[in-house]
């Protein structure tokens with residue numbers, strides 16, 4: 217029996233997709249071999265990767281002025297590729313620090329660029345909110361934000377405005393394709409696939425082609441976005457199987473109504489849990505109400521002992537992954553795109569039952 221999977225990442229995938237992958241595991245669509253065993257230069261694989269790239273842009277409503285890439289090295293390698301490619305020494309890169317991942321992006325950037333500037337931060341209140349005002353430095357190379365803060369459970373509800381000559385760059389690892397955004401405002405969107413759109417082992421980047429005009433020169437080949445644009449994400453062997461599964465998840469998103477439908481579904485899911493916070497003294501949400509994430513829902517119980525008991529009893533009932541990140545403690549339910557409504561309904565019922573039994 218499959219459990220209700222609230223893991224933060226790698227995370228739940230649609231059962232329909234897993235079954236499709238299983239069906240084609242030994243013999244992909246009559247080709248007599250698995251996708252894992254195929255040449256990445258074959259016609260069949262070409263269709264898989266090109267199909268996935270096209271689907272990402274179609275779902276996002278983006279056209280030929282953007283390029284979709286699949287890359288190695290996770291979101292974490294993007295942390296360094298961004299300043300390396302797009303922050304020249306005479307410009308200032310702007311970062312909004314909204315949590316652990318944003319901090320990591322900034323830390324990495326400081327090793328690469330000469331001038332890194334934190335324009336706003338919510339560290340003063342333990343990253344429990346999204347800053348609402350900031351002033352970009354003059355001579356900005358770009359503004360970098362993290363649209364969903366996986367560990368703390370805050371999410372940007374707006375796409376921030378930037379001056380026309382300042383590229384907006386976003387780590388969307390943990391809320392990518394969970395709802396429609398004004399994607400055209402962004403010059404570069406990236407993340408690891410393993411939260412919302414697939415298995416681990418591949419990162420995505422969606423890049424506005426005109427951003428390349430601002431690129432630094434003389435970069436190491438693998439860390440140069442242009443290499444991957446030029447070679448269609450096939451400069452070297454891509455993480456072929458992971459990209460294939462991402463492609464199947466993208467088909468699933470499109471088949472089920474695209475981003476509008478996902479947004480509605482995800483909001484309904486999140487509200488099962490947020491409604492409990494709002495009506496209970498027992499469960500306490502840990503972030504500002506207006507900045508609550510639809511993807512990661514951290515919460516506390518009245519004591520750490522009760523939290524331990526809650527996590528253990530939930531696990532015994534087939535609900536796993538509810539332990540908060542080790543850096544913050546407490547509980548966290550990650551309720552990504554592919555998590556079915558039933559999982560959240562069962563969790564909400566369990567929360568109510570647990571409260572009654574332990575109040």
Ligand SMILES: *Cc1c(COP(=O)(O)O)cnc(C)c1O
Pocket residue numbers: 225289290291292293317362364365366387388389390407408409411419
């Ligand atoms: C998980 C996560 C990352 C790290 O992704 P990797 O692919 O493991 O490098 C970066 N940013 C955010 C917001 C994340 O949630």
